[in-house]
Amino acid sequence: MSSLITVLIASVAAIIAAILLFVVASQYNKVLTNYAFPQGDIGQAMADLADVRSATRGAIGYSDQSQIDQMVEIHDQAVEDLQAALPEIKKSIVAKAGEKDYNNIVATLDNYLEVDAKILKMGATTDAEQSKKAQDAAFDELAPAYATASEAFQGLMDDNISLGDKTHSSLQKMELIMLLLIIVIIVAACILATKIGGKIAKDIAQPMDDLARRLETFAQGDLTSPFPEYHNDDELGEMVQSVTDTTTKLSVIFADMENLLGQMSNGNFNIQTSCEEEYTGDFRPLLDSIREMKIQIDGTLKEVREASEMVSAGALNLAEASQALAEGATDQAASAQQMQATIDEITNGLNNTVDQTNDAYAEAERVAGEAESSRNEMSVMVEAMNRISETSEKIGSVITEIEDIASQTNLLSLNASIEAARAGEAGKGFAVVADQIRTLAEQSAKSAVNTRELIEESIREIEVGNKAAERTEKVLVEVVEAIHQLADNSKGISETSVQQAESMGQADAGVTRIADIIQSNSATAEETSATSEELSAQATSMDEIVARFSLTEE
Structure with missing residues (x-):
């Protein structure tokens, strides 16, 4: 029972430690999923925004139509990549501040793309005058819109970094608390195990000493004194019960042998054992020898x-x-x-x-x-x-x-x-x-x-x-x-x-x-x-x- 308690305490400590480790791992996974990994999506979106801007500049700056068409194509692909990155960014948002930043990104980005589409339509031509107007509009309208959209993306990144830092700080505190809790559990388990071990040792040592003293008297021929009582259902209890059963069996056999030999010493050879079923194993030859001796003496007296x-x-x-x-x-x-x-x-x-x-x-x-x-x-x-x-x-x-x-x-x-x-x-x-x-x-x-x-x-x-x-x-x-x-x-x-x-x-x-x-x-x-x-x-x-x-x- 004491061993079961010790194992139970160790199991509880292990379960608590496992739970704490699971919580820490979950928090770290949350940080990575919600704050670290989205930073890459945000950075990719900003890179796609920069590609859109560069393609627009190239389309309104080149005079060669093939180059203009190539830049337009790049522009359109960058726009598609940028719009595809937004849903991934939205999936990682878990805080209200992030939702606000995301809404701001969507609004500023829509404004930027609207201005960008107008300027690209205006300047994606070989007409030098139209290109010049588009370039001026890009400087006056597109640059501020780009800066606003970039700031919106940067705001989301800053909020994610801030939330990640807070979560990391709480995780550090949780790690310290978990370490202290594990140390407390280990110390408590050691103290409890020591007390339980001492109690177990005392519960085993005292009956063992009593059993050893009783076995000494048993070796000296004392079969009548009682054995120490031990009621626990363990190995020591089984040993005490086995020794008690053995002593009882020996007492029955010795009493029967004393009766048989006493009857024969008084001249009565017409006798039988009263407990033949007890003579098992190495005790059987003893009964057979006494029986053979009785038969031999009885036959000799008859002769x-x-x-x-x-x-x-x-x-x-x-x-x-x-x-x-x-x-x-x-x-x-x-x-x-x-x-x-x-x-x-x-x-x-x-x-x-x-x-x-x-x-x-x-x-x-x-x-x-x-x-x-x-x-x-x-x-x-x-x-x-x-x-x-x-x-x-x-x-x-x-x-x-x-x-x-x-x-x-x-x-x-x-x-x-x-x-x-x-x-x-x-x-x-x-x-x-x-x-x-x-x-x-x-x-x-x-x-x-x-x-x-x-x-x-x-x-x-x-x-x-x-x-x-x-x-x-x-x-x-x-x-x-x-x-x-x-x-x-x-x-x-x-x-x-x-x-x-x-x-x-x-x-x-x-x-x-x-x-x-x-x-x-x-x-x-x-x-x-x-x-x-x-x-x-x-x-x-x-x-x-x-x-x-x-x-x-x-």
Whole structure:
């Protein structure tokens, strides 16, 4: 607005100057048209009047007719030129004095031409006497008429000069006034422009200073303080409005980011932005990064939850298998104790057989029955040991699954650690959970390996026991056969009984080893059961940790 006022003042000054220049130019044009240029027409008319006079003198002064005719012709042409000049002179007359002078010129010129025509008619001849009369008349009448006409023309010229001088004087005064007026306008315009410029500078400088101070606080993170008010519709107003709009947009974006990150820090990942349309330009990658981080953490927690469910299920299966192994080991221990007692009885019987050779036949029949029973018991023991071997193989399969689960859990915990590292500060808590899961997986794998080794050792010992049982069964078969032969050959009873005693001693040692292995299997089964319970407890704890987070629904 101030700039418009300044331009308006300059425009008014320029218009006034142009008007004054136009007036001066018009006055100068008037002077030239009405006073300067007519002087030439008047001078030309006076020259034509002089030509008329000269031609008249020549016509009345020459004696040669051809010369007289030539002068008459010149005279007539001069008269026509003189009469043609009068209308041009009349056109330039604008003042009353000029009209009076013009009327005087017309009157004196008519008188002169009338006298001139009379004298020319009289003297334009070869008659010397008529020429002499004409010359005398020209001197007496034409000369005064010529002087009067010339004076009339000169009066008009003098009046034009006087009017031109007056107009020139007024123009000089007008030029001085115009110069002074232009100077006054320029000075006034400069003063007004200075005041307006000062006001403009103040109106711009103060808001600019306020805006600069507010931008300093804005650069320091202050988004809530108001910006200085500026209501003018100019560039500064547009800048203040743009900065205000930018601050409002940043406040909305920062508030939304604070809400999103706060919700995620509290474990809620089932969230969405409330002002997605504000994330434009370079703000869009920021929203995409937060959204990708949420998706990655949410997916990792879901994988951890699934892994904990798998670990929990595996731990339950391991506990059930360990319980079955413990029960089988208990049955095996009972069978081994029973078999050991039977072998002890056979050994005692063989020793009595050696001492009681005389009662060999009767004792042989009794021992044959007991041997037959021992063989049946041995068969039962072999079957029980086979069942133990099958159960151990099943336990090995379960342990293999546990190892696979532990390996998968370890891999998942490694992936979780990597994702937690990517998440930075927000993933530290989850990194601790991932480390606990990895530690639990390593412990599960180690326990599974130890259990596998114990079960494999048990299987090997069971195989040894099976072989010993098979040998024992063969020995018992031989004992039965020897007892049947005792009736026919009582001499070999003593030697056979000794051999049987030695075989029973070996069988007893084998059964003792089997019992020790069964005890070891039982202890291992109990340890495996305890480990599976601990693994189940860790899986439950992991489920509780993951349950703290609110994940998105698939």
